[in-house]
Amino acid sequence: MSFFQTYHHSKIQSLSLLLLRLVVGCAFFIHGSGKIHTPFSWMPPQVPIPAFLQFLAAMSEYCGGIALILGIITPLASFGIGCTMLSAVYMHVMMRHDTFVNLSGGMSYEPALGYLVIMILFIAMGPGKFSLDKVIFGERK
Template sequence: MFKRFLRVTDVPFSASVGLLALRVVIGVAFMFHGWGKIQHPFGWMPAGAPVPGFLQALAALSEFGGGLAWIVGLLTPLASLGIAATMAVAVAMHVSQGDPFVSMGGHSYEAAAVYLGISLALLLVGPGRLSADAAIFGTKR
């Protein structure tokens, strides 16, 4: 069942190239985004933050590890699910603080919402043929 979940939907080659470009660019962004967090995974948020240390560690792992997984296209659905959960929490935290969607220099939830959308797209569409998932688990129609 798990292997079936990781099989890649067979998409046209041009779509696979587009998905590869998206995965690499966003994966690198997430690795940079998560780098500082992975250095102190249980305490990267300010003291008194409402998020327990183990959830901070999961967020750090999903950002840094998920970014790496996206780059190579390995375990893409799991990486996408972790990043989607992390970005959904980030959006909710920004919204609860009254941050706007877009801001000219202040806090906003624009980036978190864009990352959430991309993670959902990769979760639903998959990494494409040019991925480790396709090489290891095969494709499905």
């Protein structure tokens, strides 16, 4: 299962990845918690997103958040959340015509794009030494 093996990182790098995983994982767990109770219909009815895709988004945020916190199956969790964030960026840009940053405090795609970049970071760098992935799958040589 080399896909889940972690890369060799220094302690400070691993602590930084742990801190980022905990903060982002908690954020997604909280976002997903609000959606998991109605996973097929958490979006307003006028949004043209099929129920199955709403379910995938709710599951990726809720379960992916837990996985990031624990540092387990981190690349897979990051991929799922990343796909959800890519879809969110698409919706903001193509459907809502939102700007990158809305200076008046309205909707923007800045948070979704930021989270997408963080998921790419986790896929590229792994979860770090302080993760269940390291304990279960080991470290890449």
